[in-house]
Amino acid sequence: DAKTTQPTSMDCAEGRAANLPCNHSTISGNEYVYWYRQIHSQGPQYIIHGLKNNETNEMASLIITEDRKSSTLILPHATLRDTAVYYCIVRADNYGQNFVFGPGTRLSVLP
Amino acid sequence: SAVISQKPSRDICQRGTSLTIQCQVDSQVTMMFWYRQQPGQSLTLIATANQGSEATYESGFVIDKFPISRPNLTFSTLTVSNMSPEDSSIYLCSVEGGPSGRESYEQYFGPGTRLTVT
Secondary structure, three states: OOOOOOOEEEEEEOOOOOEEEEEEEOOOOOEEEEEEEEEEOOOOEEEEEEEEOEEEEEEEEEEEEEEEEEEEEOOOOHHHHHEEEEEEEEEOOOOOOOOOOOEEEEEEEOO | OOOEEEEEEEEEEEOOEEEEEEEEEOOOOOOOEEEEEEEOOOOEEEEOOOOOOEEEEEOOOOOOOOOOOEEEEEEEEEEEEOOOOOEEEEEEEEEOOOOOOOOOOOOOEOOOOOEOOO
């Protein structure tokens, strides 16, 4: 079973920041928080991951709370092409560890 | 990140037949995986494709139904055997890690193969 909980769906206005929350209250000390997204009819796309520090790359920012029990993925300027299902996954950083996908959050970016 | 291709991209098959899906990566990778995504559902891991040895299957998946090959570090196949309409899904391969050890723990996914069984 997935070790994360996410809202089923969210809307965001085009050009605004999209903030996607994720709860992972049972996360272990050696588990990272990963975010993927799946645009309709495509394979999942890696976005970002982190352990305890906030992370930023060209796609998004990841904010992890100090107790690591929750995190937020931020898309700073959402576009229509960001409409997708976003998956938050916790996993230890060891080869061969399974990614357990939950239902994710369906983000709709509206014009 | 690795570039992953899958063949076929989609197929419509009759029940009782088998289909082999190919996954090709543009660089050597340590780990290769096969996932299934049933209509309207999230992804479920089928098995880990091990190079030079038998695949490691998750609970609920068996080798007779989903035989897997991995002859080298850039290629794997998944066969869906004796298909039924319940096998209609998207099948995805993913890869992790480079050949020289820890280069990345992210998994990268192929575009998927959309299978419809009639």
